[in-house]
Amino acid sequence: MAITRRNLLLAGAAAFFPNSARPADLQNAGMITISPRPTDLEMPLEGFIDEITPVEHFFVRSHTLVPEVKLADWKLKIDGLIERPLTLTLADLKQFPRQELVSVLECAGNGRGFYTPPVAGAQWHFGSVGNARWTGVRLRDVLQKAGLKPGASQLLLDGADVPLGTMPDFQRTLTVEKGRHEDTLLAWEMNGKPLTAQHGFPLRVIAAGWASDSWVKWLQHIEVLDHEFDGFWMKTAYRHPPNHVSPGTAVDPKDMVPVTDLNVKSVIAKPVDWSMPGVVTVQGVAWSNASPVTKVEVSVDAGNSWNPATLIGKGTRYGFRRWTFAWRAEEGPHTLISRATNAAGQQQPLQEQWNPNGYLWNVAQPRPVLVAALRPPVPAAAPAPEQPLPESYKAACFACHDEHMMQQQRLTRAQWDREVTKMSGWGAPVKPEQRDAILDYLSSSFKP
Numbered sequence: 115m116a117i118t119r120r121n122l123l124l125a126g127a128a129a130f131f132p133n134s135a136r137p138a139d140l141q142n143a144g145m146i147t148i149s150p151r152p153t154d155l156e157m158p159l160e161g162f163i164d165e166i167t168p169v170e171h172f173f174v175r176s177h178t179l180v181p182e183v184k185l186a187d188w189k190l191k192i193d194g195l196i197e198r199p200l201t202l203t204l205a206d207l208k209q210f211p212r213q214e215l216v217s218v219l220e221c222a223g224n225g226r227g228f229y230t231p232p233v234a235g236a237q238w239h240f241g242s243v244g245n246a247r248w249t250g251v252r253l254r255d256v257l258q259k260a261g262l263k264p265g266a267s268q269l270l271l272d273g274a275d276v277p278l279g280t281m282p283d284f285q286r287t288l289t290v291e292k293g294r295h296e297d298t299l300l301a302w303e304m305n306g307k308p309l310t311a312q313h314g315f316p317l318r319v320i321a322a323g324w325a326s327d328s329w330v331k332w333l334q335h336i337e338v339l340d341h342e343f344d345g346f347w348m349k350t351a352y353r354h355p356p357n358h359v360s361p362g363t364a365v366d367p368k369d370m371v372p373v374t375d376l377n378v379k380s381v382i383a384k385p386v387d388w389s390m391p392g393v394v395t396v397q398g399v400a401w402s403n404a405s406p407v408t409k410v411e412v413s414v415d416a417g418n419s420w421n422p423a424t425l426i427g428k429g430t431r432y433g434f435r436r437w438t439f440a441w442r443a444e445e446g447p448h449t450l451i452s453r454a455t456n457a458a459g460q461q462q463p464l465q466e467q468w469n470p471n472g473y474l475w476n477v478a479q480p481r482p483v484l485v486a487a488l489r490p491p492v493p494a495a496a497p498a499p500e501q502p503l504p505e506s507y508k509a510a511c512f513a514c515h516d517e518h519m520m521q522q523q524r525l526t527r528a529q530w531d532r533e534v535t536k537m538s539g540w541g542a543p544v545k546p547e548q549r550d551a552i553l554d555y556l557s558s559s560f561k562p
């Protein structure tokens with residue numbers, strides 16, 4: 115086969131995603147591993163070429179181990195402030211009018227790894243986001259059958275996953291208003307197939323337009339409340355300051371508001387870092403919240419000037435919108451940026467808005483691209499320096515997760531100190547006399 119430019123590009127993509135019809139053990143091939151246990155996988159840049167993200171390229175984020183749910187034993191219980199408590203099988207749910215929609219699912223922490231100063235948590239870069247077609251029923255139809263009692267205000271959602279150690283159970287609430295929105299679903303299918311175990315089999319919440327912390331997987335219980343739920347994942351996590359705070363400021367969670375809507379955003383899928391000279395098709399996707407993307411612009415001169423990109427197809431309200439821009443690329447180093455705007459006039463900023471938990475990053479980011487006839491050789495990754503792991507550290511941390519969890523973070527000693535305190539609270543067996551040694555190791559191995 116002659117080496118044409120197209121073949122080269124295809125070969126590049128194939129190296130990341132070796133084969134789309136692959137055996138189950140290769141299911142997550144090509145994904146970036148943030149943590150193997152619990153499983154956190156990020157989609158590489160090449161994935162931003164598809165409008166609908168294939169399930170095997172779809173990012174995975176689980177706080178605990180994937181529960182093994184057997185359909186024969188599974189039921190959805192609905193109770194609390196309702197007229198008629200319900201216990202539904204999947205077959206019962208399928209009696210409600212079927213509903214389908216395409217929506218982006220994006221982790222609130224997507225892009226956390228870009229914040230300066232660094233913040234604790236999974237260090238996602240671009241790819242804890244994907245777009246899928248979700249099939250199920252409207253939550254509001256099910257709520258109507260249950261009959262909400264006066265005063266019902268919050269829906270407490272709980273999945274079948276079991277917390278690690280003594281960490282708080284992943285329980286989240288939706289307001290009754292969002293629960294009754296026509297685009298809030300209980301879905302059992304993703305891209306036309308039953309949900310996989312990683313993505314929440316047999317049932318998950320679809321909260322279109324909102325960050326994915328509300329998209330509870332393995333859903334098995336909805337309790338209707340007349341008050342705000344004060345569990346950890348509502349009261350402390352998934353909150354951000356309503357206004358600008360200066361980088362590095364500590365903000366009390368009670369002075370922050372829950373993360374809801376996604377931000378308008380775009381990512382360049384191609385070129386990744388190199389291209390041949392000539393006309394280069396710059397391609398990617400853009401997405402937003404309930405207010406769809408109306409415009410994507412591309413700069414090929416580091417933001418000095420902007421050119422309109424062409425939006426492809428009709429797009430969907432909540433989904434990825436593909437776009438392209440034909441760039442006459444001359445040899446040399448260049449800086450590309452894409453910037454999306456939505457129908458509400460929200461636009462990607464050029465500068466970050468730092469927040470203490472690193473949520474909802476949507477900076478229009480510079481992408482260095484080298485234009486040259488030959489692809490420069492990729493330098494081999496430097497081997498990680500060998501440091502003996504303190505036994506105390508292994509015993510304290512590795513019962514629930516492995517080293518990736520720490521390796522991917524770069525934190526100050528004060529930040530590691532807070533993490534160790536949090537983990538001790540969640541059952542990590544940190545002996546008081548070993549605490550300093552563990553902190554020394556963490557803050558010398560994984561510093562900013």
Ligand SMILES: Nc1nc2c(c(=O)[nH]1)N[C@H]1C(S)=C(S)[C@@H](COP(=O)(O)O)O[C@H]1N2
Pocket residue numbers: 172173174175176177178219220221222272273274275284312313314326327328329330331332
């Ligand atoms: N039950 C349950 N639901 C959950 C989670 C979880 O840990 N447990 N993680 C949430 C978070 S933070 C994200 S980003 C998405 C990830 O969905 P995915 O793994 O299908 O991509 O699921 C959400 N739903």
Ligand SMILES: [Mo]
Pocket residue numbers: 175220221222223326327
């Ligand atoms: Mo997330």
